[in-house]
Amino acid sequence: MKTAHDPASTAMSTSKPAPIPTPTSTSAAAPPPLRLLRFPDFRRFWMADTVSQAGTAVTVLALPLVAIGPLHASPLQTGLLVMCEYLGFLLVGLPAGAWVDRMRRRRVLIAGDLGRVALLATLPIAACLDALTLAQLYAVGFGLSVCTVFFDVAHQSHLPHLVDEDRLVGANVALESSRTITAAAGPGAAGALVAAVTAPVALAVDAVSYLVSALFLTRIRRADPRPEERPPGARLRDEIAEGLRFVFRNRLLRALTLTAAISNLCGTVGTSMMLVLLAGDLGLSPLLCGLVFTAEAAGGFLGSLLTTRIADRMGKQRAMCASVLVSGVLWLAALPFFQADWRYAVACVLQGLGWTAFMTFKIESVALRQQMTPGPLLGRVTASVRFVVWGCMPLGALAGGVLGQYAGARTSLWTGACAELLAVLPLLLASRRRAA
Numbered sequence: 001m002k003t004a005h006d007p008a009s010t011a012m013s014t015s016k017p018a019p020i021p022t023p024t025s026t027s028a029a030a031p032p033p034l035r036l037l038r039f040p041d042f043r044r045f046w047m048a049d050t051v052s053q054a055g056t057a058v059t060v061l062a063l064p065l066v067a068i069g070p071l072h073a074s075p076l077q078t079g080l081l082v083m084c085e086y087l088g089f090l091l092v093g094l095p096a097g098a099w100v101d102r103m104r105r106r107r108v109l110i111a112g113d114l115g116r117v118a119l120l121a122t123l124p125i126a127a128c129l130d131a132l133t134l135a136q137l138y139a140v141g142f143g144l145s146v147c148t149v150f151f152d153v154a155h156q157s158h159l160p161h162l163v164d165e166d167r168l169v170g171a172n173v174a175l176e177s178s179r180t181i182t183a184a185a186g187p188g189a190a191g192a193l194v195a196a197v198t199a200p201v202a203l204a205v206d207a208v209s210y211l212v213s214a215l216f217l218t219r220i221r222r223a224d225p226r227p228e229e230r231p232p233g234a235r236l237r238d239e240i241a242e243g244l245r246f247v248f249r250n251r252l253l254r255a256l257t258l259t260a261a262i263s264n265l266c267g268t269v270g271t272s273m274m275l276v277l278l279a280g281d282l283g284l285s286p287l288l289c290g291l292v293f294t295a296e297a298a299g300g301f302l303g304s305l306l307t308t309r310i311a312d313r314m315g316k317q318r319a320m321c322a323s324v325l326v327s328g329v330l331w332l333a334a335l336p337f338f339q340a341d342w343r344y345a346v347a348c349v350l351q352g353l354g355w356t357a358f359m360t361f362k363i364e365s366v367a368l369r370q371q372m373t374p375g376p377l378l379g380r381v382t383a384s385v386r387f388v389v390w391g392c393m394p395l396g397a398l399a400g401g402v403l404g405q406y407a408g409a410r411t412s413l414w415t416g417a418c419a420e421l422l423a424v425l426p427l428l429l430a431s432r433r434r435a436a
Contacts, residue, residue, distance in 0.1 A: 041222045042162050042171065048216035049155070049175055052113065054182040055209025057297070059120070061290050062202040063141065064275045066123070070200070071134050075276045075409060079401015082272040084138045086397060088145030089390035096149045097383020098239040101376065105158040106217060112151030113214035119143045120207035127200035153386060157378040160370055162222065169308065169367040176304045176363055182297075243380025246373070252317075253372065253385075255430035256365045259324060260389040263423040267331075268396030270416030273409040281409055282340040292348050299352030303359025310360050316368075317431050323360035324424040330354035332417040335410075 037043045067073035067081050100108055119140050126132040163171045247253050278289045311319040334350035337343040373381045396416070403412040 037174070039163075041220045044216050044220050045159070045162055046174060046178060048109075048113075048213040050178040050182055051209050051216065052213035053179045055206035057182055057293070058202055058209075059144075059206045060293060061275075061286065062200075062206075063137070065279060065286060065289075066132070066200055066203075067134065067137055068275060068279050070127075070132065071137070073134060075273060075280075075404030075412075076401045077134060078276050079272045079397050079404060081134075081137055081141055082268070082397035083394040083401070084141035085145050086268070086390055086393035087142050088147075088149045089386055090394050092146055093149055093383055093387030093391055094240050094244075095383075096153050097243055097380040097386075100150060100153045100157060100383065101239065101378075101380055103154075105154040105161075106220060108150050108154035109158065110214045110217050112147045112154070113210045113217070115147040116144055116151075116210045117207045117214075119147070120203050120210070124200045124204045132200060149383075149386065149390075153383045157382055160375065160378065162220075168370050169363070172363050172367050172370075173304055173307060176359065177301055179297075179300075239380060240384075243377060243384040246377055246381050247384045247388075250372070251430055253369060253381075255426040256320075256368065257385050257388050258426035259320075259361070259423050260365065260385075261392045262426070263324065263328075263420055264389055265392035265396045266416045266419035266423065268393045268416070269400040269403065269419070270413035272397040272400035273404040273412040276404055277338060277409040277413065282338070284340060284344070288344070291344075292351055295348035295352035296355045297352075299355035300359050303356035304363060306356070307360045307363045311364055316364060317427065320361045320364055321424055321427045321431065323357055323362075324427065325421070327354045327358035327361075328417070328421045328423065330357060331420065335413055335417055338410075338413075 037046060063085070064078060064081060067078050073081065122136070123132065123140060126136055159171060159175075160168065247257055274292070275289060278284045278292070279286070310323075313319075314322065330350050331354040334347045334354065337347035337350065339347075369381065369385065370378070400412045400416065403415060
């Protein structure tokens with residue numbers, strides 16, 4: 001997104017290393033995402049992300065089903081598992097950004113992949129030894145979240161080193177499109193895999209995917225840039241504070257961050273209980289449970305293809321406001337249709353359309369943040385945003401687990417969906433102040 005009228009947007013051009021030279025001329029419009037795959041380093045980066053996301057689609061379904069099925073977890077225990085899967089963002093999210101800015105980012109990506117390989121491999125081994133426990137699931141979920149914190153911060157911070165500014169939106173669209181494609185096929189395949197070989201064994205597939213992702217990352221030829229030298233006496237606390245100040249002193253970045261945080265907080269209240277409702281209360285098979293995630297991914301893929309067109313037609317900020325509001329209404333409309341009959345198909349369609357609408361906000365907000373942030377600050381700014389946006393999710397999962405335990409999974413879903421409609425308010429207020 002171009003933000004020439006925002007002073008923060010001009011700081012980036014002189015602080016980032018030179019991008020990969022390309023034969024096409026630069027323009028304000030993002031190029032078609034598939035053209036970026038002609039460049040070998042971005043293609044390897046994209047393949048690493050795609051393979052990793054394919055395995056993660058299995059874990060999204062398999063990990064909670066291990067708790068709900070073989071270990072007979074209650075709604076509260078399931079909510080605690082979801083909380084552990086996001087807890088790393090709350091506990092280490094802020095220092096992770098400063099640490100990543102002090103390290104070579106591709107090395108962080110490879111280490112994050114290998115760490116997740118080791119963690120996930122323990123689950124099928126424990127299952128084969130009949131030693132699998134909820135405590136181990138919680139520990140693995142937390143470990144995965146810590147690895148994901150570092151991986152995601154380094155991932156978003158490394159991308160601007162592989163493509164130039166005018167191609168950032170196209171690069172994010174390419175990555176998001178592949179994620180939604182793999183996520184569309186993944187949960188359905190995961191459901192069949194879980195039914196065939198049990199959920200713990202299915203998690204071994206995800207471990208292999210992270211290993212393949214690490215191999216692709218090692219094949220990127222472009223030099224992994226050295227971090228800038230810190231002045232003598234530079235303190236980690238001061239660097240963390242610098243990232244937070246950059247986010248919250250900028251009116252637009254602050255609004256984007258708060259909107260995403262409210263959406264994640266309220267959304268996790270409901271989604272933490274989704275499989276409790278589907279597999280537990282409604283008794284749906286793993287294959288049918290996976291269909292709702294497949295619908296979400298398919299809708300997200302469609303939305304990623306429409307993002308640039310929608311934003312160009314409506315204007316960036318207006319399109320993001322509409323994206324958040326329409327998606328919230330669609331997700332709310334889906335809830336009455338989550339039943340163990342033909343209505344479940346309607347719920348899946350509405351859930352998918354909600355993600356179609358939401359992708360405009362998701363893609364444009366990430367590209368905007370990358371464009372507005374100076375290169376040396378990118379890791380800390382990304383981590384600051386992730387700390388706020390993802391740090392809300394363990395709190396939402398805990399609240400969802402408590403609600404699910406004492407009021408029922410469906411009540412938790414209704415509460416989260418209704419509250420999520422409030423997420424558009426920071427964007428609307430920022431837009432009104434700008435107009436004034």
